[in-house]
Amino acid sequence: MKKISTQLKQFQYFYPYTVALVGARSGTRVNYMACAWHTALSFDPPLFGILVAKKRLTHQVITEAREFTVNFLAAEQVKLSAQMGRISGHERDKVEEFEVKLAPSQVIASPIIAEAYVSFECQLVDTRTYGDHDLFVGQVLAVHEEEGMFNEDGVLNPRKVSPLLYLGCDFYVTVDPDTLKHVVPD
Amino acid sequence: MKKISTQLKQFQYFYPYTVALVGARSGTRVNYMACAWHTALSFDPPLFGILVAKKRLTHQVITEAREFTVNFLAAEQVKLSAQMGRISGHERDKVEEFEVKLAPSQVIASPIIAEAYVSFECQLVDTRTYGDHDLFVGQVLAVHEEEGMFNEDGVLNPRKVSPLLYLGCDFYVTVDPDTLKHVVPD
Numbered sequence: 001m002k003k004i005s006t007q008l009k010q011f012q013y014f015y016p017y018t019v020a021l022v023g024a025r026s027g028t029r030v031n032y033m034a035c036a037w038h039t040a041l042s043f044d045p046p047l048f049g050i051l052v053a054k055k056r057l058t059h060q061v062i063t064e065a066r067e068f069t070v071n072f073l074a075a076e077q078v079k080l081s082a083q084m085g086r087i088s089g090h091e092r093d094k095v096e097e098f099e100v101k102l103a104p105s106q107v108i109a110s111p112i113i114a115e116a117y118v119s120f121e122c123q124l125v126d127t128r129t130y131g132d133h134d135l136f137v138g139q140v141l142a143v144h145e146e147e148g149m150f151n152e153d154g155v156l157n158p159r160k161v162s163p164l165l166y167l168g169c170d171f172y173v174t175v176d177p178d179t180l181k182h183v184v185p186d
Numbered sequence: 187m188k189k190i191s192t193q194l195k196q197f198q199y200f201y202p203y204t205v206a207l208v209g210a211r212s213g214t215r216v217n218y219m220a221c222a223w224h225t226a227l228s229f230d231p232p233l234f235g236i237l238v239a240k241k242r243l244t245h246q247v248i249t250e251a252r253e254f255t256v257n258f259l260a261a262e263q264v265k266l267s268a269q270m271g272r273i274s275g276h277e278r279d280k281v282e283e284f285e286v287k288l289a290p291s292q293v294i295a296s297p298i299i300a301e302a303y304v305s306f307e308c309q310l311v312d313t314r315t316y317g318d319h320d321l322f323v324g325q326v327l328a329v330h331e332e333e334g335m336f337n338e339d340g341v342l343n344p345r346k347v348s349p350l351l352y353l354g355c356d357f358y359v360t361v362d363p364d365t366l367k368h369v370v371p372d
Contacts, residue, residue: 004292006328010340011232013304013329014224014258016204016349016361038200039225041237042317046197049316051227072200075365082369106190118199128314130235130323131228137316142192143199154196155354163202165361168341170370175202175351176362179261183268184356 012168019081019164019172021071022050024110026064030095030102032113033058034085036166037133038070046140048120051133057089062136066124067108070138071116075162075174080115082170107141117161119144198354205267205350205358207257208236210296212250216281216288218299219244220271222352223319224256232326234306237319243275248322252310253294256324257302261348261360266301268356293327303347305330 015036023032037051048070052059062068073081083098094100102111105121112119122138129135149161156163158177165173201222209218223237234256238245248254259267269284280286288297291307298305308324315321335347342349344363351359 001333002289002330003333004328004330006293008232008326008329011226011229011326012340013306013331013336013342014204014206014226014234014256015342016351017225018200018202020200037225037227039203039223039235039237040197040200041223041321042319043197045317046194047317048200049225049321051225070200078367078369079371083371086371103188107192120199126316130312131231131233133228135227135235140194140197142190143194144188144190145199147187147189150199153355154198155357156199156201158353158359162365165202167344167366169339170368171341172365172367172369173344173361173363174365175359176365177359179348179358179360179362180353181264181358182356183264183358185265185269185272 015167016165016173019073019166021073021084021113021116022068023058024062024065024068026061029061030111031057031061031089032084032095032100033089034081041137047137048122048140049135049137051135053133059134062124063127065110067110068122068124068136068138069105069110069112070120070122071113072118073164074117075164077115078164078172081164105142112144117146117149201353202351202359205259205352207259207270207299207302208254209244210248210251210254212247215247216297217243217247217275218270218281218286220267227323233323234308234326235321235323237321239319245320248310249313251296253296254308254310254322254324255291255296255298256306256308257299258304259350260303261350263301264350264358267350291328298330303332303335
């Protein structure tokens with residue numbers, strides 16, 4: 001049986017989404033937030049999009065820096081995701097308070113998150129408002145990947161890393177590597 | 187140890203992403219494709235974005251129909267995802283050939299996929315080109331959800347449904363419900 005709603009009280013049906021820390025440095029300010037609303041946009045050139053509400057400090061920092069990094073977290077880092085997602089950089093310096101380890105980027109000035117299993121360095125190429133969020137579009141200039149986490153085609157190995165997945169309302173889950181399948185049409 | 191690449195040979199590091207069938211009806215033509223590049227864009231109004239390459243028949247059908255549906259698949263439906271993802275509607279009538287069960291929408295004219303555990307009816311409100319894909323932005327006018335799959339706050343229950351997750355290169359996986367956690371900052 002299906003229930004049909006035309007007046008949405010919540011909008012979380014699309015989860016689970018992977019969690020990334022997204023942010024940048026502008027001047028002396030460095031700030032990141034947990035972000036589950038993101039998607040690849042293009043293979044060639046490689047473009048990646050993240051959604052950030054205007055009220056977030058991360059919005060201001062990325063807009064000023066014209067660049068950002070995207071840093072994917074493993075399930076073990078769920079506490080960091082909660083801290084970076086539920087607390088605003090306007091109120092507290094999250095990087096200092098939660099002792100987030102940063103590492104230098106190769107191409108851009110803003111740092112990556114050292115503990116992420118894969119990070120993208122992005123140059124901001126477009127910003128567009130959609131409702132209550134802005135889409136920041138980044139051209140991916142460099143990728144930092146933890147060795148052994150991806151196969152030679154760049155496919156994540158779920159026996160090596162358990163990606164953190166968000167379900168909404170502070171619920172998280174990860175994948176079951178025993179369910180891995182390779183399926184092509186007959 | 188981290189490996190740094192500035193010349194990308196592949197771009198799949200962001201997976202796993204949930205798989206949705208996206209498509210529409212235009213005149214007598216109804217076509218869907220499997221889509222892993224999608225994201226929520228806004229809560230209020232509820233906006234949902236999907237990425238579709240220009241060469242896909244789905245691109246043409248959605249552009250003509252000015253509307254589309256988004257239909258999320260469970261892990262058991264992996265074969266359907268492979269068929270709808272790897273075969274072009276330009277060559278074969280996938281809905282007929284694979285006996286995809288459709289159901290009427292409540293608000294728009296294009297049908298939903300009956301087997302999906304949750305479906306969105308979307309009105310096309312923006313189209314924007316990013317590299318080799320176009321972002322179709324839909325305002326969500328109605329949601330069809332299989333009863334019992336989501337809690338009262340709209341959070342997916344991974345003991346009731348195993349969402350199909352794509353890893354790239356025809357690899358799929360799903361979640362482990364035993365890893366479900368509710369985590370908030372101290």
